[in-house]
Each structure stands twice: as structure tokens, then as C-alpha cells.
Amino acid sequence: MRSPSVIKRKARSAKRAKFQIAFACDVLRLEVTDSECTNFQHRNLEWLRELLTPGLLAANPGVNLVDFLGPETTEELQERMGDSALAAYREDPATAWAQNYDAKDFGCVDWYVQQFCNSELVIGFELPPVIKRCIHARGQRYLDLRIHPLRFLRDLCFSATTNDPLIFAALSKIEVDSHEITHQVHRYRAMFRRRLMPVFAIPPGLPVLVGQTAVDSAIIQDGQFMNWSDYADRLQSELNDFDSLVFMEHPSQPSSTQITEFLRGSLEKTIISTNVNSYGVLLSNKSIPKVITLSSSLGVEAQAMGFETKFLLADPRNKFLVLDCDLAAEIPIGHGLFEPSFWAEVLHVTGERHYSQDPSSNSFSFGENYARNSLDQWAYAALQHDLGQAAGRKTLIPALGLNSFCRDSLLGGMLSYKATPLAPAQAMQLAHKTGLQIELLDPPMEIGEHRTVDMGGGSSKTYFVDGFHPPEAWGYWSSEIRSCIYIPVSKRAVALGALLKLRLHIFIYSGLIASAPVLRIRHSGDTSGYVFFRPGMPDTHVVEVSVLANSELVQLTFELTGLESPYSLKESGDIRWLGFGVREFEIFCEASSDTRIEIQNERGLSVWGFSPEPLNYKIHGRGS
Known part of the structure; x- marks a missing residue:
């Protein structure tokens, strides 16, 4: 078999070929850096094309396979989707993707679909609804493939949607036999x-x-x-x-x-x-x-x-069905997808054909794990x-x-x-x-309860969830610039307006002290206090913070100006990045009182590290 004719294209139009097939993917699922756009779907698309190429070429040796990729630079993204799209992807790429995924306006993908104009068929991998609608509106055929949810069979199987009755009829002939599942x-x-x-x-x-x-x-x-x-x-x-x-x-x-x-x-x-x-x-x-x-x-x-x-x-199985263009729900497709006989039917090939075997006789005719072993294997x-x-x-x-x-x-x-x-x-x-x-975690806090957390015990994982190393006998080291402590509170206590008073013994890693680090403490978007660490000053502070239990999971966020590693400082072989440590933690859950209103209207901001006692300030209104 000759080598496949594969062309990777982005913005430019393809020249008319004897029979051209466009390979397309979800070009909206982008990650954006300063000047580059990355999209892991490009690799998925290449994976799919490689699996399908032998069957396609055996059915029609003259077929021309073209990969159409999305923008790879922010300049391309801006040119194709506009300034607002670039700004949205810079701010939150996941949210931008979700907002465009099922858009009714084709503006975010029309530039992409225009490139398929010279293609007889579009084969997609996990195409978003907006792209399928745009292809359908242009009167083109598509076959969109994704991995079927049944993933414990003898091999991974695909599911497919299409807007073409001929392709749909061909797909129905290669559905995985139900006995394979049983x-x-x-x-x-x-x-x-x-x-x-x-x-x-x-x-x-x-x-x-x-x-x-x-x-x-x-x-x-x-x-x-x-x-x-x-x-x-x-x-x-x-x-x-x-x-x-x-x-x-x-x-x-x-x-x-x-x-x-x-x-x-x-x-x-x-x-x-x-x-x-x-x-x-x-x-x-x-x-x-x-x-x-x-x-x-x-x-x-x-x-x-x-x-x-x-x-x-x-x-x-129905989630990805686009009702105004897809013909029916997705079904599991076996190895018949890789057979020339399937593609001969899809591509309208007539005349003498040479096929490896009848795919209807064996849903996984290429053997167990043929497709699975070319991917990660999950569970x-x-x-x-x-x-x-x-x-x-x-x-x-x-x-x-x-x-x-x-x-x-x-x-x-x-x-x-x-x-x-x-x-x-x-x-x-x-x-x-x-x-x-x-692991056995602690129950939610209830009004009137005073809890001293067992810092070296497994139950301490109730609170030290994000941005901390595993516990040591004395307590926890932070592992990230941003760390969070969570305090579960009973539904009843929240309804009664519980006030949490938290007392923590916090110290800084000695390798950081020369850089005069600052630790900021936040709750519900507001700053509750700052802890300053300076050479010659105490390295441990007893930090007391009062917060309203405004939900069943109260979150206290800590933001440190930097981290350091004992290994990088040549102090030891410990390669962990360390920030601040917490060696004691107490929680008091009190009933609602006038203090609740006072905290809402006049926040207290405490500062530790400049004097033996914390400095307390009153800040009117909200903000940080």
C-alpha cells in the first residue's frame, strides 16, 4: 500500500482533488499563552486519521486526506475569531470554549468550515454542535466520531453521528454485536x-x-x-x-x-x-x-x-446528538470502521474490491485492543x-x-x-x-462546638485539602503559592448564622525568611489579614480570624509571596517546595449575635509581624 497523501492545512483553502476528505476537530478547545495557542485535539485528529487511512486508501487509492487544524498563534486566533474571542480565551479558556461549543451563531467557526468547501466528506473527531450545524447548513456530508462510552469491551469502539442517510445505513451494518457486551x-x-x-x-x-x-x-x-x-x-x-x-x-x-x-x-x-x-x-x-x-x-x-x-x-449516548442535523443516536461501532468495505460504501466506490474479511462476522476483527493500545488505557x-x-x-x-x-x-x-x-x-x-x-474525616461543625484539630492524624485532611503537602507528625507545610483550608459546617448552623473563630499557629520556612515573605488571608473575596515575616522577628504567629459560615463549606484562602526548596538551597535532599507551616489549629463555632451584623458592615483587618500583638484595623464596606 502506498503512503497516504496527507496534507495539514490551517487558514488556506485546499485545491480541488480527485476525491478529498477533510479531517476536522474541535478547534474551539484552546489553551492560550502569551503568543501561542495549543489544542490537544490536533493530536487526537492525527491519531484518528492514522487508524482510518488503510481502509480509506484500500477503498479508493486516489483519495486525498487533509487535516484542518485550528489557530496555533494568538495572532491567528485574533484574525479568525476577533479581539473579543482572544480576550475571552486569555481570561478563561475553558469558559470561552463552553460558551462557543453549542452556539447558534456560526461566527466563531465559519472561518474554519469555509476551508472544507472542496471536500466531498468531512470526518470529524468530537466535533462541537456549532461546527456540525455549520457544515450541515453548507450542504456538506459529515461523519463525526468519538470513543463510545462502553470502554470495557474487547477493544475501544467508536460511536458516530452523521447527517447523511447513506453513511447512516453503512454504520448500522458495523454495529457491535450485543453478545460482545454481554x-x-x-x-x-x-x-x-x-x-x-x-x-x-x-x-x-x-x-x-x-x-x-x-x-x-x-x-x-x-x-x-x-x-x-x-x-x-x-x-x-x-x-x-x-x-x-x-x-x-x-x-x-x-x-x-x-x-x-x-x-x-x-x-x-x-x-x-x-x-x-x-x-x-x-x-x-x-x-x-x-x-x-x-x-x-x-x-x-x-x-x-x-x-x-x-x-x-x-x-x-444521546448527549452529542444534534437534533436539527444528526440522523439518530450514537451506536457502538466495531472494527468494521477500519475495513475497506465500509469506506467503499461511504465513498460510492464501485467495481472489484478486495477486503480482508466480512466485518459483520466479528465486531473486533483486527484483534483485542487494536485501537485501545494506541491510546491511554484508563481504568x-x-x-x-x-x-x-x-x-x-x-x-x-x-x-x-x-x-x-x-x-x-x-x-x-x-x-x-x-x-x-x-x-x-x-x-x-x-x-x-x-x-x-x-481515612476517617471529622463531621461538620455545630454551634457551640470547640474543636482542636489532630494535626498529625488522618482526620486533619478534612481541612487541609488544597495546596498542602501530606501531614507530618507536627502538622502541615504549604506546597503552593495559593493554599486553602476548608471547614465543614452543619446545614443547621449555617441557617442559624454561625460564626467561626479560627486560631492557627503559623510559621514560615526558614529558607524564605531572608526574602521577607508576606502571607495574605482571604475569605469570601475579602482580605481578613496579613502575616509579615522578617529577619529578627518571631517566626511563628498565633493568627486568629473570625468568619461567617455563609455555606456548608467555609473556605479560607492563603496567598504567600513565594516558596523555596531545601534542595535548591543545598540544605538537604528534600526536593519539596515549602512555604508556611501550620502546627496548631482550633475552631470555635458560635451562635449568631450582633457580631454577625458588625462583621458584615465593618470588617476587621489584622496585621501580624510588626509587634508582639496583632494590629487591628476597621475597614468600612467591602473590598480588599
């Missing part, structure tokens, strides 16, 4: 049910919520990214019969704290949050009453496994190779009032399919033997 489910369920590994155990009878990344086309609606709190009423209804639930964290989401604290605080549920292999959890536990997700592919897989599944936003890798090394973390996040018996029953269910109650110390010991990490 056999794979039972194959892996047999493996997990035989082994019953403790790492995958969850308490029986608990619903499972499936997390996903915060920036994903699957959760874009009306120009914005949806989240769990947008569906609070429906979630409350779905979870009405349950006091506890399991939350499966997405491996690409750095922190799920905002989500789990919403579930605990607003819905008043006890949460088991875990990062263990999601397939292992679903295939090992038979008594999961329901699976709930926004629009995760894992919800589709849970349905295939026989679980009742609720999609709060949309079933991802499926453990099913192939690493099940014996399976490990992970399970975090019990208790709701207010969770009694010790219920707590111990949940801990037991996190380690054994028999759900025998285990006290925290027993659970930690057993977990250590199985390679599992068990």
Missing part, C-alpha cells in the same frame, strides 16, 4: 466475584455516584459547565431513602472536596469517597441499588452491568495487568450525627463484603494489610 460483562464479573478483593468492597445497599472531570464536553449545557449542585432537588429525591452513599472520584479530577462537601453539607449524607478502580467496585458488589451520574460514560457501563442508572444531565489497564496490585483510598466523610455503630458498620463494609462492623483502629490496621488506605 460476554464481556460476565467475563469480568466472574473474575471479580471469584476474587472478592477487599479493596473493592463497599457497604451493601448504598447508591453509587460517579464523578467526572469539571471541564468536559459531556457536562456543557447552555454555554456553561454543569455540576452536582445544579441538580440538588433531583439528587435529594433520588437519595431520599439513603443516609449514606459511595462517591467514585474521577482519576483526572485533582480534588473532589467541593462535591463531597456539597453532598454532605447540603444533602446531609454520609459519604464514602474512593479512588479505587471503578470497574472493580461495580463488578464486585451485587447489591448496589442505583448508580447516579451527571453524564459519565461509566453510567452507560453500569447500565450494561445491569444496574439501575440515573443520568442527571444526559445519557452520553481498563488494571483488568488486563494490574489487578493483583490493586490499591487505593477510601475516605469516610461522616454527616452530622452519624453514630458510632453506623460509622463502624460503614467502615466494615469498606473492607469486607460481609460488612462486619469495625472500630476505626481495627479498620485502619486491616486496611494496611490489604494495601488499602482508609
Whole structure:
């Protein structure tokens, strides 16, 4: 087979070829630096073209394949989409992408689609609705491909949408046979049910919520990214019969704290949050009453496994269907997509043909993992190779009032399919033997409570979530310029207008002191105080801050002027970047009083580091 004729084009129009196919992608998903634009979809597009090229060329050796890429410089972006688009992408590229993704006005993509004018067919990878509508409005055929949500089959399969009846008819002939799904489910369920590994155990009878990344086309609606709190009423209804639930964290989401604290605080549920292999959890536990997700592919897989599944936003099999141009919902497409026979039908090729085999006889005729092994393998890798090394973390996040018996029953269910109650110390010991990490966080604060945080204990992770290194025996080092401490507060305390008084013992890393660092403390957008560190002054300050509990998760933000590393200073082999340390932390939760009104109208700004006692100032109004 001859080498494919592949041309990479951006702004210029392609010359008319004997038969030209345009390869297109989501050119709106940009990241912008000072002068460059980057788009990982360009690599995805090249990956797709390489997979499809052999079948295309076998069906029509004269076909000309053209990659159409998006802007690669800010100058190109400005020229094609305008000054306002450049400013929007500079400010927040994810938000700019979401706002353009399903736009009814073609202005943001018309410059791109114009380039397909000499192409007989547009093959896309994850095309946004606005591009599909624009192509359709120009009277051109398209075939848009994406990876199908069923990802545990013998290979990754594609799903497809098209505006062309001929292509749709050809796609229906290469749909993955339903027995492939059934056999794979039972194959892996047999493996997990035989082994019953403790790492995958969850308490029986608990619903499972499936997390996903915060920036994903699957959760874009009306120009914005949806989240769990947008569906609070429906979630409350779905979870009405349950006091506890399991939350499966997405491996690409750095922190799920905002989500789990919403579930605990607003819905008043006890949460088991875990990062263990999601397939292992679903295939090992038979008594999961329901699976709930926004629009995760894992919800589709849970349905295939026989679980009742609720999609709060949309079933991802239908989420990407553009009703005014796509012909029908997406179906799983097997290896027939790589066969010349499929492309001969799509490209209207007639005459003698030479095909490798009839794709209808085998959904994965090219062998297991043909496409999967050219990509990252997600959670499926453990099913192939690493099940014996399976490990992970399970975090019990208790709701207010969770009694010790219920707590111990949940801990037991996190380690054994028999759900025998285990006290925290027993659970930690057993977990250590199985390679599992068990964490038990503190419950929400209630009015009248005084809590001294165990700085070296696992429960301290309740508060030190973002921008901190793992705890040491004495406490925490900050790891980022911006760090956050979170304090969960009961729904009742928030309703009663609780006031939190926080006392922290803060010190600075000695390697920073020469640079006279400054630590700024913020809450709800306002500055609460500054901590100054100077040579010759005390390196530790007792910082006291009062904040209103205006939500079930109170956030205190710390911004430090710099970080330093012991390794870079040649002090030790410690390569971590260090900022400030917190060695003691106390929380007082008080009832509403006139102090609440005073704090709202006249904020206090404290300054530490210039005298033995903090300097206090009154600042009228809001601002920083």
C-alpha cells in the first residue's frame, strides 16, 4: 500500500482533488499563552486519521486526506475569531470554549468550515454542535466520531453521528454485536466475584455516584459547565431513602472536596469517597441499588452491568446528538470502521474490491485492543495487568450525627463484603494489610462546638485539602503559592448564622525568611489579614480570624509571596517546595449575635509581624 497523501492545512483553502476528505476537530478547545495557542485535539485528529487511512486508501487509492487544524498563534486566533474571542480565551479558556461549543451563531467557526468547501466528506473527531450545524447548513456530508462510552469491551469502539442517510445505513451494518457486551460483562464479573478483593468492597445497599472531570464536553449545557449542585432537588429525591452513599472520584479530577462537601453539607449524607478502580467496585458488589451520574460514560457501563442508572444531565449516548442535523443516536461501532468495505460504501466506490474479511462476522476483527493500545488505557489497564496490585483510598466523610455503630458498620463494609462492623483502629490496621488506605474525616461543625484539630492524624485532611503537602507528625507545610483550608459546617448552623473563630499557629520556612515573605488571608473575596515575616522577628504567629459560615463549606484562602526548596538551597535532599507551616489549629463555632451584623458592615483587618500583638484595623464596606 502506498503512503497516504496527507496534507495539514490551517487558514488556506485546499485545491480541488480527485476525491478529498477533510479531517476536522474541535478547534474551539484552546489553551492560550502569551503568543501561542495549543489544542490537544490536533493530536487526537492525527491519531484518528492514522487508524482510518488503510481502509480509506484500500477503498479508493486516489483519495486525498487533509487535516484542518485550528489557530496555533494568538495572532491567528485574533484574525479568525476577533479581539473579543482572544480576550475571552486569555481570561478563561475553558469558559470561552463552553460558551462557543453549542452556539447558534456560526461566527466563531465559519472561518474554519469555509476551508472544507472542496471536500466531498468531512470526518470529524468530537466535533462541537456549532461546527456540525455549520457544515450541515453548507450542504456538506459529515461523519463525526468519538470513543463510545462502553470502554470495557474487547477493544475501544467508536460511536458516530452523521447527517447523511447513506453513511447512516453503512454504520448500522458495523454495529457491535450485543453478545460482545454481554460476554464481556460476565467475563469480568466472574473474575471479580471469584476474587472478592477487599479493596473493592463497599457497604451493601448504598447508591453509587460517579464523578467526572469539571471541564468536559459531556457536562456543557447552555454555554456553561454543569455540576452536582445544579441538580440538588433531583439528587435529594433520588437519595431520599439513603443516609449514606459511595462517591467514585474521577482519576483526572485533582480534588473532589467541593462535591463531597456539597453532598454532605447540603444533602446531609454520609459519604464514602474512593479512588479505587471503578470497574472493580461495580463488578464486585451485587447489591448496589442505583448508580447516579451527571453524564459519565461509566453510567452507560453500569447500565450494561445491569444496574439501575440515573443520568442527571444526559445519557452520553444521546448527549452529542444534534437534533436539527444528526440522523439518530450514537451506536457502538466495531472494527468494521477500519475495513475497506465500509469506506467503499461511504465513498460510492464501485467495481472489484478486495477486503480482508466480512466485518459483520466479528465486531473486533483486527484483534483485542487494536485501537485501545494506541491510546491511554484508563481504568481498563488494571483488568488486563494490574489487578493483583490493586490499591487505593477510601475516605469516610461522616454527616452530622452519624453514630458510632453506623460509622463502624460503614467502615466494615469498606473492607469486607460481609460488612462486619469495625472500630476505626481495627479498620485502619486491616486496611494496611490489604494495601488499602482508609481515612476517617471529622463531621461538620455545630454551634457551640470547640474543636482542636489532630494535626498529625488522618482526620486533619478534612481541612487541609488544597495546596498542602501530606501531614507530618507536627502538622502541615504549604506546597503552593495559593493554599486553602476548608471547614465543614452543619446545614443547621449555617441557617442559624454561625460564626467561626479560627486560631492557627503559623510559621514560615526558614529558607524564605531572608526574602521577607508576606502571607495574605482571604475569605469570601475579602482580605481578613496579613502575616509579615522578617529577619529578627518571631517566626511563628498565633493568627486568629473570625468568619461567617455563609455555606456548608467555609473556605479560607492563603496567598504567600513565594516558596523555596531545601534542595535548591543545598540544605538537604528534600526536593519539596515549602512555604508556611501550620502546627496548631482550633475552631470555635458560635451562635449568631450582633457580631454577625458588625462583621458584615465593618470588617476587621489584622496585621501580624510588626509587634508582639496583632494590629487591628476597621475597614468600612467591602473590598480588599
